[in-house]
Amino acid sequence: MSEVSTEGFRLLPGRLSPQAQAVLVGQVLARLEAAPAYKPITPGGKPMSVTMSNFGALGWFTDARGYRYQDRHPLTDEPWPDIPATLLELWAELADPAVPPDACLVNLYGPDAKMGLHQDRDEADFRFPVLSVSLGDTAIFRIGGAKRSDPTRSIRLSSGDVCLLAGPARLAHHGIDRVIAGSSRLIPGGGRINLTLRRAAPAG
C-alpha cells in the first residue's frame, strides 16, 4: 500500500457551520466591492484561471515582474480591506495565538478555474503555517511533498472546511485540480472562494 504521508497537514472538515459560512461570504463579498477581484498574470506571462484579491496589511500579487506581497490593491491603489474578525479568531485558535496573520489571499473559482501545483514560499518565516478556508463549491485539492516530484494525494475541500499547512507540510506542493460546479448553493451565482491566511512579514 502506498500511503502519502504529509506530516503537518491538517484538515478540519466542516469547521465552519453553515451559518458561519453564510456570514463570512457576506463579509468577503462586501470587501470585494472595495477591492475588486482581478485576473493575475504569472511571471511567465500567462493569465491565471482564478481571480484574486486580498485582505490585510499585505496582499500576495503576481504580474510579469514576479511574485510578491504589496500593501495596495494593484488597480485601485488603495490599502487592502481588513481581515474579517472571525478569520483572525480562527488563526489565533488553530495557527498562532501570539502573532496575527497580516495577509489573507482571496481566490475566486468559476467552473473552469484551477490552480497548478505550487509551494507557498513568498512569506518571511515558514514557522508560521498557512490556514485555508473553503467556501462554496467543492474543490479537488492535491497535495504532495517538498519536492515537486514527490507523490501526491487528492483530497476534497468542501464548503466550511479549514485546512492547515504547518511544520513539514508548510512547503508541500499543492494545487486545485478542479472545482465541482454546482455542488454548493452558498455563493450567489455559484463558484468557490478560498481564503488563505498567512503571516507574510517577519514577526515583531
Ligand code: MD6
Ligand atoms: C485553494 N489553496 O484551495 C488553494 N495554500 O484554492 C492553496 O493554495 C493553499 O489550501 C496554502 C495552504 C493551504 C491552501
Ligand code: FE
Ligand atoms: Fe497555496
